[in-house]
Amino acid sequence: MAQTGYRNLEGDERELSREELQALRNNRTGVAIFQYSWIMAFVCLIVVNLQIRSNFAAWPPEGVAPLNPVLPALVTVAIIASSVFARNALQAIKGDDRAAFLRRWRIALGLGAVFAAVMIVELLALPESGQYSAVFRVMTAFHVTHALAIGYIMFRVERYGAGGGYDAVRHWGVEAAAKLWYFVTIAWLLFFVVLYVI
Helix, strand or coil: CCCCCCCCCCHHHHHCCHHHHHHHHHHHHHHHHHHHHHHHHHHHHHHHHHHHHCCCCCCCCCCCCCCCCHHHHHHHHHHHHHHHHHHHHHHHHHCCCHHHHHHHHHHHHHHHHHHHHHHHHHHHHCCCCCHHHHHHHHHHHHHHHHHHHHHHHHHHHHHHHHCCCCCCCCCHHHHHHHHHHHHHHHHHHHHHHHHHHC
């Protein structure tokens, strides 16, 4: 089917009707706008963290033990690997390899669940230490809430995919969930640097 006015179509997208292509472009624009709004919220939390830090001679404040970065660093590797598997799963479904899609998507989902579980434990195990623990809890809870929400979307994608709901042409749900998961990963990398490195 010849499509006029639609350049840069990916692979089998040329098989979509004009209306389906427009809906796909609208969906992609919507996800991009959603991600930009999230970026602003995450950047604001980083700015607040840095502002609070500037009120102290040292960070963490004197008498407060710094956070141990070892376990969070390990789950940071897990969430990066999870994003890689999500991307590979998206590529698999674009190639109409449903078995590889499901296998890779489930690994991405499992690694994401490990990340969320460890960060919830970190969040709950942190002793009260004034603003140091408060800013950590706000930032981590905000991120974990987003990770759990997107994790739920990824779970729904897995269920729909297990029922044969996606193919090489129609896989918007996979693409959207993967893009949102990439954002969760990038946001965590920024938070990890602010909370554990600097």
